[in-house]
Amino acid sequence: MIVEPFVILCIEDEVQLRRDIVDELVEAGYDVLEASNGKQALDKLARVCPDLILCDISMPELDGYGVLNALQERGADYAEIPFVFLSALADPRHIVDGKRLGADDYLVKPIDYDLLLATIEARLRQIGRIRLARPLRSDAPNFTKFSEVYGLTPAELRITQALTQGSKLAQIATDLGVSRSTVAFHMRNIFQKTETGRQTELVALVLKR
Secondary structure: OEOOOOEEEEEOOOHHHHHHHHHHHHHOOOEEEEEOOHHHHHHHHOOOOOOEEEEEOOOOOOOHHHHHHHHHOOOHHHHOOOEEEEEOOOOHHHHHHHHHHOOOEEEEOOOOHHHHHHHHHHHHHHHHHHHHHOOOOOOOOOHHHHHHHHOOOHHHHHHHHHHHOOOOHHHHHHHHOOOHHHHHHHHHHHHHHHOOOEHHHHHHHHHHO
């Protein structure tokens, strides 16, 4: 069973700090994309849609506010990505300004890594609840038919729906109030029944229905 980890884009011009953040995130189980400035970040965002963005404010060429503004202009696919500012500016006015622009959180340097990881986990849980609560579009896959064709149990069907909405194992476990091992057990059964080996294959199969 292959389950894709969350992807986080880390935008930070201080090389050593960026490496330290990346090391912490990788150790926590995340996939990490790196960018040393705002323009480089926008180039990466043209090719990938991460699950969360960590962004320094004061950077050469394009600062964090510019990145956030550009992201907001990219439409619905990018609108719900949690955006967390990193900054040495601890003035409450800067925090208020950042949140008014649309940032979800604001972490002050030097980075408290326990707080950083807790903030990321909380934001990913929040977006997972939003996705699960969102009503299905009229052109959404027929999950009832899909469940009948592949003999899915009600629990397996709910997890399949969550996977189709972009949720990951840890996120599903939290949203459904069960353990990760329980979700992993159901996912193994889903992959076996549908003869798929990873989340992207399962989603592609669902969307064909």
